[in-house]
Amino acid sequence: MTEPASPIRLAVVNDYEVVVRGIAAMLAPFGDRVQIVEMDSDAGVIREVDIALYDTFSTPALEDDSVDDVIRNPRVRRTVLYTWVLTPELVADARRRGIEAALPKGIEAGALVRALERIHAGEVLLDLIHDEDDTPAEGVSWPGQREGLTARESEVVALITDGLSNQEIATRAYLSINSVKSYIRSAYRTMGVTSRSQAVLWGIDHGFARNRVRIAHPNGEAS
Missing domain, CATH: 1.10.10.10 (Winged helix-like DNA-binding domain superfamily/Winged helix DNA-binding domain)
Incomplete structure (x- = not known):
């Protein structure tokens, strides 16, 4: 696959600052391929981006209004779910809503970047990548992590x-x-x-x- 000529413009979206900062830190070594232009915690995307990576921490159900806000945002070309949950029901709902991919949190950073490049190139990655492991990729962060919560x-x-x-x-x-x-x-x-x-x-x-x-x-x- 040919890598994009310029970095993918990415917005990282979740309601918790620690979550979006963790994803940004995980992707930082790949800045020549993915440019994080926004980290949005309970705030709408305001920059033109190729992909909005929506971390579903605490809001995995697609009925949540914040997911639809991202999908409908004219500044966002493609919406990708970053989630623990890849059930057939979620995949079907994601497809119906126009989401381009649902990627598991267990994949390591390099694999995540490669998947984002495929999505940027026009592929739809729904029910293609599945991971039943609840072990997060290195660098993923969440509230209570320092206190010992999984x-x-x-x-x-x-x-x-x-x-x-x-x-x-x-x-x-x-x-x-x-x-x-x-x-x-x-x-x-x-x-x-x-x-x-x-x-x-x-x-x-x-x-x-x-x-x-x-x-x-x-x-x-x-x-």
Whole structure:
């Protein structure tokens, strides 16, 4: 495959600054191939970009309005989901909505860049790449990581902090109710809490409140 003559202009989108900064750091060694022009946390893309990489942390269900905002944005040529979840239902919904690809978080940075180049060249990568492993690629970040939460535990805690019930979390995160309960138990042990109200307070104190920030370089490169 011929590499693009100029770097792909990429926006990284999620509701948590730590998440978008982690992806940017992971892709930094590939700056000659992928130029991150925006990192948007709960803020719409305002620059012209070839691809918006939408990290589904805490918002994996495609019913979420923020996903549609990215897809409909005229400044975004292609939308790509970056997700743990690659179920047939999600793939079918992504295809129906006009999303060009759903890529698993377990792939390493080089493979992610190669996939973005294929998408930029016009390929549709839906239900082509599957990964059942919950192990994140090196460099991926999430709230509570320093405190010892796994990526999936962190996602569940984020949804608890948002006020969702166990059943709502299961639906939102494409998990069984038993898996949700298991993640909650293990997360609570790590957090040192015993109740949902304590978990919410812990989450607020440890970066689980959604934050609104846009990080962009005046010349189109992320700061």
